[in-house]
Amino acid sequence: MSVRDDVLVVEDASYAYLGRFPALDKVSLRVGRAERVALLGANGCGKSTLLKVLDGLVFPDDGRYAAFGEDITEERLEDQQLNAGFRSRIGFIFQNSDAQVFSPTVRDEIAFGPLNMGMAHDQVEARVADTLGMLGIADLADRAPYQLSGGQKKRVAIASVLVMNPEVLLFDEPTAALDPRTQQWLMELIVELGRAGKTIVLATHDLASLETLAERCVVLGEDHRIVADGSTHDILTDRDLLLAVNLIHEHAHSHGALAHTHEHDATHHDPTDH
């Protein structure tokens, strides 16, 4: 991939919470335009922190981060024009929808981003109506967040980001704690957004949905470093790698007199696998 296609570039980024608890250790990552990339890793390996770095919410202690050819630092984001441009081009869907859906009503929530971008009120209203319709939540427009189910909150959180029409979408554990129907809906949406030319980076340890969601996988180890970067198929077939980074585990069990050992991931159990 040529350098000019890279929309997000992280070079040797390290970050430690409170300066003591490491979350990233010399992580380098390049994400090309319209790529669908999955960040894989066990709990606590630094996936969410890396997403926050990509969204300019936390800044590396060491190393560099650039988006759309601009260096992103805390000082540079104080420039209002750069800040508005960067924020409107990258959208982040948090794992905890309760943190993301903070406005009094769904309509207010979806309007929050475009209003902060300085869009005219009538244009915001038209966009909000379109987004509500697109995600099938028009009937929730005047509801308060505490009246919504987990799946509905996730839809509202996605709507609140999509309404800004960002070029890059960051998803933190998109399918976690969702019912199967909402999971399927979300996976189809992510694929559709990818086809529409959006760059997608998602953090997950759900291997079952990975081949649908991403074409490339970046694997973070429990030492907070990147241990592998390759096509989804190559990563998923590398059993030793997945065992080493704690994404699958060996599971010993017996069928009558026959005992054997094979691997399981945390979310998927195929009954024909036996």
Place this chain on the structure above:
Amino acid sequence: MSTAPGAIAPDWLVRSEVGLCPCGCVGRRRKGSFVEKTLTGAADVMHQAMFGDEIAAGPGLLQRLDARVKVLTLLGLLVVAALAHTTAVLLGLYAVTFLMAWSSGLRLSFFVKRVWLFIPVFTGLVVLPATLNIITPGQIVVPLGNWWFGHTIGLTSQGLQSAALIVTRVAVSISIVVLLTLTTPWPRLMGALRALRIPRLFIQVISMAYRYILHLLGSVEEMYVARRSRTVNPSTDLKAGRAFVSATAGALFGKAHHLSEEVHQAMVSRGYSGDARAIDSFRLGALEIAWTAACVVTACAVLGVDRVIR
């Protein structure tokens, strides 16, 4: 049982234990602790807030009004209630609030209970001394004996009239506020206040506080239910209750801190830079104009009659 490689389940874990008396006898019943009662109350508040919007979404007169018009006109009636000086006129205005409640589909018994629940506690205690002749001199109508250096103490006619005036005024004022809050969904009420030039940041802080109080209340309830599900011998011990409350408060503080950080990040991520913005959509139709005219007529009538009979 599936275990991690190398881990062996201890004997006691693979052996079943009888938790209850096998004879099935019934033990001594214990009442819930103060923690349980407090949390049940808090959960009730949460459920009331969640389903209270049903009344506000009803098809009644006040529910159909634009929230901004409703806030302004009811605020005007509050001022009228504060300016009226005769109990009879205030009682007339009180009757008008009943009419409003009825036309908005509120159960009158519920409406009266909501208003009069706090009046005896807060207003009654305050005005009680004013009914005595040592505070409000006048004609004693109910003598209470000679307790004041040989002087008679009693309730005076003037004192009772003043108390009745204050209590009626408070009842009318609370009725108007209750009508407003019961018939307006919380977000629309906030929107109306925003439209009335109350600083946006102030409204945003109140809105978010309301939103997350309900969320954190849910967390407290979950923590308590989780603890209760693991409690074999329910205890009403105050010390244990206090220990649970302090532990919960600590855990909740940490949770609230983490949540506030995430909420701020979610706001910054969508371009928030300290200036609160929101869309306000209000309607001003024939109903709002007719309602405003009716409120103006009522206000003029109340103040006019009050001046005549005073």
